[in-house]
Amino acid sequence: MFEIGGKMLKSRLFVGTGKLPDYSLIERMYYEAGIEVFAVAVRRIGPNTKHTKNVLEYIPKDATIMVNTSGAQDHKEAVKIAMIGRELTNSDWVKVEIEKDTKYLFPDSFETLKACEILVKEGFKVFPYIYPDLNLAKELEQIGVEAVMPLGSPIGTNKGIGCEVLLKPIINEVKIPVIIDAGIGRPSHAAQAMEMGADAVLINTAIATSADPLKMAIAFAKAVEAGRLAFEVGILKEYEYAQASSPLEDFISG
Amino acid sequence: MLIRVNDKEMEFCGNILDLVLSLNLNPKTCAVLVNGEIVKKNDWESFVLKDGDYVEIVSFVGGG
Numbered sequence: 545m546f547e548i549g550g551k552m553l554k555s556r557l558f559v560g561t562g563k564l565p566d567y568s569l570i571e572r573m574y575y576e577a578g579i580e581v582f583a584v585a586v587r588r589i590g591p592n593t594k595h596t597k598n599v600l601e602y603i604p605k606d607a608t609i610m611v612n613t614s615g616a617q618d619h620k621e622a623v624k625i626a627m628i629g630r631e632l633t634n635s636d637w638v639k640v641e642i643e644k645d646t647k648y649l650f651p652d653s654f655e656t657l658k659a660c661e662i663l664v665k666e667g668f669k670v671f672p673y674i675y676p677d678l679n680l681a682k683e684l685e686q687i688g689v690e691a692v693m694p695l696g697s698p699i700g701t702n703k704g705i706g707c708e709v710l711l712k713p714i715i716n717e718v719k720i721p722v723i724i725d726a727g728i729g730r731p732s733h734a735a736q737a738m739e740m741g742a743d744a745v746l747i748n749t750a751i752a753t754s755a756d757p758l759k760m761a762i763a764f765a766k767a768v769e770a771g772r773l774a775f776e777v778g779i780l781k782e783y784e785y786a787q788a789s790s791p792l793e794d795f796i797s798g
Numbered sequence: 799m800l801i802r803v804n805d806k807e808m809e810f811c812g813n814i815l816d817l818v819l820s821l822n823l824n825p826k827t828c829a830v831l832v833n834g835e836i837v838k839k840n841d842w843e844s845f846v847l848k849d850g851d852y853v854e855i856v857s858f859v860g861g862g
Contacts, residue, residue, distance in 0.1 A: 584859070589855055699862065
């Protein structure tokens with residue numbers, strides 16, 4: 545069990561629900577892969593929209609909903625989405641994601657900081673999606689966010705931990721939880737993030753767009769658990785030359 | 799009376815609750831913004847839409 549956002553959770557794997565072929569998979573992930581936190585987005589629904597199904601109807605009532613402000617271009621839009629989210633879900637967990645650029649989907653640090661300041665004051669549990677920027681992470685910690693969510697690599701790229709040298713200082717220096725979000729494409733990437741000392745990971749594309757999202761969610765859940773156990777034990781240092789495992793004396797002489 | 803709903807113009811007379819129900823949407827899982835401002839659910843029945851109002855109906859979809 546670990547504590548985050550005022551809750552005690554068992555699973556350190558958070559899952560985004562975008563691009564899922566079928567929302568009924570959410571319930572199976574909850575029961576069969578032990579996923580407790582699901583991210584959702586706010587979009588127009590009804591006449592002239594692509595979206596007709598409401599994802600909330602598919603999320604088990606004991607699961608935690610993390611409202612993502614994706615689609616917001618600035619802090620004002622993000623705050624509005626968070627307010628809508630709280631009204632509809634009663635969940636005060638909000639992932640602040642603000643992007644102006646749609647090619648790389650890099651988060652806008654200035655707008656993110658402004659939105660977080662407002663949302664913390666409004667009583668939200670705030671989880672900002674950020675660049676792996678230690679100064680920004682520290683600033684956000686000061687403001688009172690629940691955790692920071694630095695990217696591993698750009699959203700949906702499956703490239704994995706592309707910037708370990710930038711992520712490690714954040715994990716080492718901030719006291720709030722660090723959730724590696726975005727770009728993680730394989731269970732081994734997730735295990736690597738956990739071995740580094742991340743508190744959790746958020747995966748969407750790598751699970752949702754796989755041939756079998758439920759099976760892949762289970763694979764990620766196991767990898768996250770394995771990586772965490774290894775971190776808790778302590779990863780051993782690397783050596784330049786071989787270190788014999790068997791004793792190097794009392795050989796048979798033939 | 800003409801209003802705009804999610805960028806589509808439509809003829810409509812009534813309050814917000816009437817509009818949501820007429821579009822076969824579940825009032826419990828939708829939020830409504832009129833001219834960019836959120837209207838609290840408790841006010842849906844008393845909020846009568848006016849000519850030219852811009853209504854956005856939003857809900858939750860899969861997202862990361």
